[in-house]
Amino acid sequence: MSEFKKKILVLGLGGAGCNTVARIAPHAPDGMEFAVMDCDFQTLETCPSIENRLAVGRALTDGMSTGGDLEVGRRCAENAVGQIEPLLSGIDLLIVIVGLGGGFGTGAAPVIARMARGFGATTLFFTILPFSFEGMVVQGKANSSIRKLRTYADAIVQMPNALIQPEGDVLLEDSLDRSSRTLAAGVIGLWRMLAYTGVCNLDFTSLHTMLSYCDAFCRFACATATGEGRADALIDSLRDHPLVKDSDVFEKAPGIIIGITGGEDLKLSEVQKITEALTPKGEECWVKLGIATDPAFAGRISAMVLAAEAWKEPLVDDGRGGLKPVSGDGKQGELSGVLKPRSRTFGGAERTIWNGEDLDIPTFSRRKIKLPR
Numbered sequence: 001m002s003e004f005k006k007k008i009l010v011l012g013l014g015g016a017g018c019n020t021v022a023r024i025a026p027h028a029p030d031g032m033e034f035a036v037m038d039c040d041f042q043t044l045e046t047c048p049s050i051e052n053r054l055a056v057g058r059a060l061t062d063g064m065s066t067g068g069d070l071e072v073g074r075r076c077a078e079n080a081v082g083q084i085e086p087l088l089s090g091i092d093l094l095i096v097i098v099g100l101g102g103g104f105g106t107g108a109a110p111v112i113a114r115m116a117r118g119f120g121a122t123t124l125f126f127t128i129l130p131f132s133f134e135g136m137v138v139q140g141k142a143n144s145s146i147r148k149l150r151t152y153a154d155a156i157v158q159m160p161n162a163l164i165q166p167e168g169d170v171l172l173e174d175s176l177d178r179s180s181r182t183l184a185a186g187v188i189g190l191w192r193m194l195a196y197t198g199v200c201n202l203d204f205t206s207l208h209t210m211l212s213y214c215d216a217f218c219r220f221a222c223a224t225a226t227g228e229g230r231a232d233a234l235i236d237s238l239r240d241h242p243l244v245k246d247s248d249v250f251e252k253a254p255g256i257i258i259g260i261t262g263g264e265d266l267k268l269s270e271v272q273k274i275t276e277a278l279t280p281k282g283e284e285c286w287v288k289l290g291i292a293t294d295p296a297f298a299g300r301i302s303a304m305v306l307a308a309e310a311w312k313e314p315l316v317d318d319g320r321g322g323l324k325p326v327s328g329d330g331k332q333g334e335l336s337g338v339l340k341p342r343s344r345t346f347g348g349a350e351r352t353i354w355n356g357e358d359l360d361i362p363t364f365s366r367r368k369i370k371l372p373r
């Protein structure tokens, strides 16, 4: 394991987020940190393996669910600033898993994104979207939350529930379990890329650059293959992954991160084949490769792909010591040297003023408290 100094937290919000994190945690490598948060205390009780359980909103729901009311979800999170801030303080990368369409997670997610941004954390949201049979109202709530999240989160992966379930007539419990395991493989794969010193580990700055530069939406896929011809099988599974197969990310993504994990039997030719097959050919594609080896992977290769769908409008030197957007010629600027310093406040966003205090500024800053290092 590397001397990994960056702090990563995986946070589950609401029923789906808590269930998924509870299913991921038992398979997680040592050192991976988790937390769950809900106003429904019964849901939190179903995550006994997670130490960091935040029960919020008691005054609003008395320990019950919001009953699908996202405004209550939002207020539960806003009223729990004092509980949430210590959780987010010092975090470099916050990975949130949340099911949208209910009340708590849907209302709380944008609040968490805004607060995390206030702490200077990079945020990646895995959002599980409702089945169509859940109806238009549920879908509408999910969409409204995605719109708000887009303002505050660095990156959002949208995972429609219908696409992440296994095919066939499977039991509901098995289905949810398998979809969580798929997500687990990806989140753990990403963590491993950042945390392990492999042949070529993914540095945190590269991930931060891509997430800050992408126009919020990212595509995500992961797969594992074994046996003869495993590299080809892995490529086919990734290209055919339900979350990417309707897109052209492997041809046109402006930025892509490919993380490959294998055992000590991982061959250079396999890495080369997988990388070449998945990398868009255009010169303007920004590619970062992470390779980790782990003896537990003997005989198999696993890969995860995180691809930006579009860049935010790139900024270029304005010739007067500042930056300006690229003029409308459709060309992408170079990434290096044009990254805007990350704001510690929420530029342009609506502020949350409570009793005359700006809650978007962390309490320790407002009250000038020195945090222990």
Ligand SMILES: Nc1nc2c(ncn2[C@@H]2O[C@H](COP(=O)(O)OP(=O)(O)OP(=O)(O)O)[C@@H](O)[C@H]2O)c(=O)[nH]1
Residues within 6 Å of the ligand: 013, 014, 015, 016, 017, 019, 020, 040, 065, 066, 067, 068, 069, 073, 098, 099, 100, 101, 102, 103, 104, 105, 106, 128, 129, 130, 131, 134, 138, 161, 176, 179, 180
């Ligand atoms: N894959 C998966 N999806 C789930 C699971 N539970 C709920 N969902 C989906 O997530 C959406 C939000 O549901 P919940 O997470 O239960 O809602 P909540 O945030 O707890 O909100 P309230 O209970 O209404 O306060 C639902 O509309 C479902 O589509 C789960 O265990 N796995």
Ligand SMILES: [Mg+2]
Residues within 6 Å of the ligand: 014, 015, 040, 043, 065, 066, 102, 104
């Ligand atoms: Mg719930």
